[in-house]
Amino acid sequence: MRTIKFLFALAITTVAKAQWGGNGGASAGQRLSVGGGQNQHKGVFDGFSYEIWLDNTGGSGSMTLGKGATFKAEWSAAVNRGNFLARRGLDFGSTKKATAYEYIGLDYEASYRQTASASGNSRLCVYGWFQNRGVQGVPLVEYYIIEDWVDWVPDAQGKMVTIDGAQYKIFQMDHTGPTINGGNETFKQYFSVRQQKRTSGHITVSDHFKAWSNQGWGIGNLYEVALNAEGWQSSGVADVPKLDVYTTKQGSAPRTTTTTTRTTTRTTTKTLPTTNKKCSAKITAQGYKCCSDPNCVVYYTDEDGTWGVENNQWCGCGVEACSGKITAQGYKCCSDPKCVVYYTDDDGKWGVENNEWCGCGL
Structure with missing residues (x-):
C-alpha cells in the first residue's frame, strides 16, 4: 500500500510522492542509513514494506534489506531522547477493520541484543497502527505485541490472556506524539506483552486484535503489521534472517519444484x-x-x-x-x-x- 493514498487522498503531487519515498530503487543487500540530517527511509521491496526512522535528537542507525521481509538493523542512539526503529512487514492500507481479517500470522527468527544504554531500553515486537479514518468513537491506535526487551517494558493495569499457548498481558495507554496522520496527536496505544521473552516463533497476530476487541477497546482499520526493532536512548543490533507475514492459515503457497524457485509473500482468494x-x-x-x-x-x-x-x-x-x-x-x-x-x-x-x-x- 502507498502511504500517500491515505495521508493526502486526492492531493496527487510529485512533492507528496517525494515525501513518501517510493521504493527508492531498493535492492537486496542495500544498506539504508539515518542520522546527520536524514531521519527516515520508507518503501516496499520484495513484496514487503520497510521503514527505518531516527528521532532528530541525534545518533545514527542503519537497515540492510534482505530477501522477502528479512533485514538487519544496527543503531547507535544512546543519547538523550534518542529513539530508533526499523521494521518490515505488510501494509494493509487502512481499507477495513483489523478484526475483519479472519487470520493474520507472522513467523520470525531474530538475533537481538542491546549493546549500550544511556538509561535507555530496547524491544523486539510486532508493530502497527489502527487508523480510525473519521469513524466516530474509534480511536487512532498504535499497537505493540512485545516479544523481547532489554531493561524496561511498558506496563499498566490489564488482563492476562493466552495466545499461541503463551501468556500475554494486555493493557492500553494514552500517548501524545507523531502519528501516521502527520503531526502530533494524543492517541491510544494497545499492548500485548509476552510474559516469557523470546526471539523466534509464530504469532497469530489476528488473535491479539480479537483479544483487544473482546475487552471493548475500539478497533479501527488496519494500517500495517510489521516486525519492529526499537531502541530508546540505547544502541543495539537486530538481525532477522527469517520473517514472513501472511493472511491464510497455511501461510505461503507451495514452492515450485523446478530449478527456478519463487518464495511467496501472501495468498489471495481472487x-x-x-x-x-x-x-x-x-x-x-x-x-x-x-x-x-x-x-x-x-x-x-x-x-x-x-x-x-x-x-x-x-x-x-x-x-x-x-x-x-x-x-x-x-x-x-x-x-x-x-x-x-x-x-x-x-x-x-x-x-x-x-x-x-x-x-x-x-
Missing part, C-alpha cells in the same frame, strides 16, 4: 480468468506455462504478473485489465478503459472513480 491460455509474457519467458484452469486462483502477484499453482507447479494466471500489483491490494481496475492517470508509481497507473482509487489500463 480468481482470474485465463482465456485462450493467455497470461503474462514475463511468466512464460521464464519457462512457466499459463494455467489450464479457466478460473485459476491467484496465489501470488509480483512484477512479472499473476501466479497460480497446478500440480504443485507455478503457472501464469490470466492477464488483468490493470496492474496486478494494484488489484492485489484490494483495489479494482477502473471501469473506463481510457481512464485518466492521476498518479504513477512502482505498482502501476492509478485513476479515480467514485472518489476511490482504481487501476488504469496497462
Whole structure:
C-alpha cells in the first residue's frame, strides 16, 4: 500500500510522492542509513514494506534489506531522547477493520541484543497502527505485541490472556506524539506483552486484535503489521534472517519444484480468468506455462504478473485489465478503459472513480 493514498487522498503531487519515498530503487543487500540530517527511509521491496526512522535528537542507525521481509538493523542512539526503529512487514492500507481479517500470522527468527544504554531500553515486537479514518468513537491506535526487551517494558493495569499457548498481558495507554496522520496527536496505544521473552516463533497476530476487541477497546482499520526493532536512548543490533507475514492459515503457497524457485509473500482468494491460455509474457519467458484452469486462483502477484499453482507447479494466471500489483491490494481496475492517470508509481497507473482509487489500463 502507498502511504500517500491515505495521508493526502486526492492531493496527487510529485512533492507528496517525494515525501513518501517510493521504493527508492531498493535492492537486496542495500544498506539504508539515518542520522546527520536524514531521519527516515520508507518503501516496499520484495513484496514487503520497510521503514527505518531516527528521532532528530541525534545518533545514527542503519537497515540492510534482505530477501522477502528479512533485514538487519544496527543503531547507535544512546543519547538523550534518542529513539530508533526499523521494521518490515505488510501494509494493509487502512481499507477495513483489523478484526475483519479472519487470520493474520507472522513467523520470525531474530538475533537481538542491546549493546549500550544511556538509561535507555530496547524491544523486539510486532508493530502497527489502527487508523480510525473519521469513524466516530474509534480511536487512532498504535499497537505493540512485545516479544523481547532489554531493561524496561511498558506496563499498566490489564488482563492476562493466552495466545499461541503463551501468556500475554494486555493493557492500553494514552500517548501524545507523531502519528501516521502527520503531526502530533494524543492517541491510544494497545499492548500485548509476552510474559516469557523470546526471539523466534509464530504469532497469530489476528488473535491479539480479537483479544483487544473482546475487552471493548475500539478497533479501527488496519494500517500495517510489521516486525519492529526499537531502541530508546540505547544502541543495539537486530538481525532477522527469517520473517514472513501472511493472511491464510497455511501461510505461503507451495514452492515450485523446478530449478527456478519463487518464495511467496501472501495468498489471495481472487480468481482470474485465463482465456485462450493467455497470461503474462514475463511468466512464460521464464519457462512457466499459463494455467489450464479457466478460473485459476491467484496465489501470488509480483512484477512479472499473476501466479497460480497446478500440480504443485507455478503457472501464469490470466492477464488483468490493470496492474496486478494494484488489484492485489484490494483495489479494482477502473471501469473506463481510457481512464485518466492521476498518479504513477512502482505498482502501476492509478485513476479515480467514485472518489476511490482504481487501476488504469496497462
